[in-house]
Amino acid sequence: MTIKELLNQAVIMLKNENIDAPKIKARMLLQATLKKSKEYLMIYDTKEVTPIERDRYIRNVKRLILGEPLQYITGRQEFMKLNFLVTKDVLIPRADTEILVEEVIKLAEGINNPTILDLCTGSGAIAISLAKYVKNVHICAVDISPKALQIAKKNAELNGVKNNIEFIESNLFEKLKDKKFDIIVSNPPYIETETIRTLSKDVQREPKLALDGGKDGLDFYRKISDSGYKFLNRQGFLCLEIGYNQRIAVKQILESKKRYVNIRCLRDLCENDRVIISQIG
Numbered sequence: 451m452t453i454k455e456l457l458n459q460a461v462i463m464l465k466n467e468n469i470d471a472p473k474i475k476a477r478m479l480l481q482a483t484l485k486k487s488k489e490y491l492m493i494y495d496t497k498e499v500t501p502i503e504r505d506r507y508i509r510n511v512k513r514l515i516l517g518e519p520l521q522y523i524t525g526r527q528e529f530m531k532l533n534f535l536v537t538k539d540v541l542i543p544r545a546d547t548e549i550l551v552e553e554v555i556k557l558a559e560g561i562n563n564p565t566i567l568d569l570c571t572g573s574g575a576i577a578i579s580l581a582k583y584v585k586n587v588h589i590c591a592v593d594i595s596p597k598a599l600q601i602a603k604k605n606a607e608l609n610g611v612k613n614n615i616e617f618i619e620s621n622l623f624e625k626l627k628d629k630k631f632d633i634i635v636s637n638p639p640y641i642e643t644e645t646i647r648t649l650s651k652d653v654q655r656e657p658k659l660a661l662d663g664g665k666d667g668l669d670f671y672r673k674i675s676d677s678g679y680k681f682l683n684r685q686g687f688l689c690l691e692i693g694y695n696q697r698i699a700v701k702q703i704l705e706s707k708k709r710y711v712n713i714r715c716l717r718d719l720c721e722n723d724r725v726i727i728s729q730i731g
Contacts, residue, residue: 451504454495456480460511467515475520476511482524483507517651530579534605539597541660543575546718547637550691550725551579553716554635557687557727558584561632567681568592569622569636569674572660574602574615576635581611589615590629592622595659622670623677630683637691638670639663667693671700679709682730694722704728 451459457476464472481488483506484499499507510523521527521542527534529543530551536542554576558564563586568577571591581589593599599617606612618625640663646654653661663669671690678688688710692700697715704710704726711731718724 452496452498453491456499456504456507460507463511463515469514475514478520478524479510479514480507483510517655519652519655522655529575532579532582532609534573534575535601535608536573537601538655539595539657540573540601541656543573546724547576547691549716549718550635550637550689551576553725553727554580554633554689555583557633558587564633565631566633566635567631569634570638571602572598574605576637577615578606578609578611581614582609587614590618591615592618592620594619594621622673623681626681629681631681631686632683633687633689634678634682635689636674638674640667640670640693640696642667667696668699668703671703675703675707675710679707679730684730686730688728690726692723692726697723697726700726
């Protein structure tokens, strides 16, 4: 069987199961299975695959059909033009979060030798992107999950920024003692507990710890805003990713603390509310 024939077979399998973007996903799976580039698959589409390669690929296609995220099967995800390892222990980095990172980069560029705290770092996508694109920055990346931190450390090494990031296993601010930062950034769990079971099969395969924001999805915004100002330098920034319908609620939480000013919201590429920026008054 040739590469082209195998791809066509996979596309038909995915289409029959109503999998989104079947051609793209079939091709990405084959790239990962054969450890070849997109260009290779196009140029050598008449090349024969071995029975072992074919069987391994079809097994991966079936994993996708059963709801396993593509990124967990390939073990990779691109974010901010960087390559990240991902496993079932971390949330898969998403393009929407790049809006948050790009805004933090702008803020950090106005600060000499900025210090940044990344709460709920997961794969380390936010912290590592900031370490890569902000000059003279020192970053503290925190997560409650030791398995997530292991992946984040590997990603920091993979992207050449391990010396710019301190990783700490902590429940939010618990182990930070008297540290102070110019910017706190977080993409916390923000999905309502009851909503999680209504999500697509692939999203439900992601760690619940990284999805579940409590009954109303706002638990982490309350916790972060309760203590965040204590860990920020004067005029420091608190930058949060939010759900598309959480702008008003998160703004009200911040306003109720009487510590946060200049609260504003940024939208993502689909015009959904996505990021809340505030500052210490």
